[in-house]
Amino acid sequence: MVSKKLNTGINNVRNVSRYIFGQGAIQELGDILSMHRGPMDSQVIFLVDNYFATNSHAIGSLPVEHSDQLIYVSTEDEPTTEFIDQLIQEITSNGRSKACAIVGIGGGITLDTAKAISNLLTNGGRASDYQGWDLVKVPGVYKVGIPTLSGTGAEATRTCVMTNQENGIKLGMNSDYTVFDQLILDPDLTKTVPRDQYFYSGMDAWIHCIEALSGSYRNPVGDSYSIQSIALCREVFNSENMMSDDNRAKLMVASYLGGCAIATSYVGVVHPFSAGLSVVLDIHHCVANCIAMMAMESYYPQHYHEFLGFIEKSKVRIPNSICSGLTNAQFVALYQATIVHEKPLINALGPEFKNTLTEIHVRELFERM
Ligand code: ZN
Numbered sequence: 001m002v003s004k005k006l007n008t009g010i011n012n013v014r015n016v017s018r019y020i021f022g023q024g025a026i027q028e029l030g031d032i033l034s035m036h037r038g039p040m041d042s043q044v045i046f047l048v049d050n051y052f053a054t055n056s057h058a059i060g061s062l063p064v065e066h067s068d069q070l071i072y073v074s075t076e077d078e079p080t081t082e083f084i085d086q087l088i089q090e091i092t093s094n095g096r097s098k099a100c101a102i103v104g105i106g107g108g109i110t111l112d113t114a115k116a117i118s119n120l121l122t123n124g125g126r127a128s129d130y131q132g133w134d135l136v137k138v139p140g141v142y143k144v145g146i147p148t149l150s151g152t153g154a155e156a157t158r159t160c161v162m163t164n165q166e167n168g169i170k171l172g173m174n175s176d177y178t179v180f181d182q183l184i185l186d187p188d189l190t191k192t193v194p195r196d197q198y199f200y201s202g203m204d205a206w207i208h209c210i211e212a213l214s215g216s217y218r219n220p221v222g223d224s225y226s227i228q229s230i231a232l233c234r235e236v237f238n239s240e241n242m243m244s245d246d247n248r249a250k251l252m253v254a255s256y257l258g259g260c261a262i263a264t265s266y267v268g269v270v271h272p273f274s275a276g277l278s279v280v281l282d283i284h285h286c287v288a289n290c291i292a293m294m295a296m297e298s299y300y301p302q303h304y305h306e307f308l309g310f311i312e313k314s315k316v317r318i319p320n321s322i323c324s325g326l327t328n329a330q331f332v333a334l335y336q337a338t339i340v341h342e343k344p345l346i347n348a349l350g351p352e353f354k355n356t357l358t359e360i361h362v363r364e365l366f367e368r369m
Pocket of ligand 1: 152208285
């Protein structure tokens with residue numbers, strides 16, 4: 001049943017406890033960890049995007065000690081609950097001391113993985129036990145997030161998105177305990193990101209915020225974060241070099257503020273369609289958003305044209321024709337995986353959103369992608 005009302009109040013918000021921002025900030029990691037290493041629990045678990053397994057120069061040498069584990073996380077697929085469970089198995093099966101800290105270094109996938117591992121190590125059970133709202137019972141292991149890609153806002157949010165392949169549910173552990181204890185925001189770390197990836201993920205921040213500001217459920221806190229995040233994204237993506245030192249710093253801040261914005265508001269029409277593409281066609285979140293945005297002229301006319309301007313400036317290509325030749329069953333699955341996201345759709349279109357987003361209309365929109 002479609003709920004008629006959304007909660008628009010500001011709940012008792014938990015933000016990231018601490019953050020360092022600035023070029024070279026990653027060098028502070030060793031000192032931060034040494035404050036948390038104890039005699040009985042000295043182990044730090046580093047979860048690092050596997051891109052850095054062969055490009056370690058891009059993050060410099062990590063303060064990994066003898067008692068620690070360094071695990072490279074594959075970012076080929078977005079996290080599944082099964083993957084998280086396997087990782088827990090791997091981390092705990094070698095009889096080492098208790099972990100005193102988890103460090104996630106990477107994009108949204110790696111940061112979300114670090115959050116989930118931290119919660120599971122102290123709460124026990126399986127990842128799928130905690131998919132939902134406020135199901136995590138006790139604080140996770142102290143966790144440090146170090147983003148190497150800007151836009152998803154994963155560094156700021158109280159969730160970690162995972163897909164449960166048994167029931168097809170893509171849902172995170174929404175909990176105050178999922179929030180990072182410490183962030184290191186070092187714009188030097190996004191220097192080597194491929195241009196198209198940089199654009200797609202940067203657009204995630206912009207899309208979060210334009211959706212929030214276009215919705216009917218608003219509040220002054222969410223609006224303020226969104227307005228400033230959009231302003232920074234505009235400076236970055238209207239400039240001649242979106243990846244200059246200054247622009248990478250600005251986008252890192254825009255990503256953080258965008259994450260804070262969605263924590264107190266709702267997204268709109270783009271994210272549900274993007275989720276459909278991710279669930280049915282395995283397309284990663286940020287590029288899926290950009291693909292969906294290309295069919296959103298009727299819902300966000302002004303932003304659609306602004307988006308085309310960003311594309312022209314950056315000369316990045318958005319994949320197209322991805323829904324041509326799909327089967328009827330795939331279109332039905334796309335419709336269902338889109339329409340299930342009631343909260344953002346109510347925010348954007350009102351409680352009767354299904355009158356607008358009919359199965360035929362949804363299919364037409366997908367056919368344009
Ligand atoms: Zn997003």
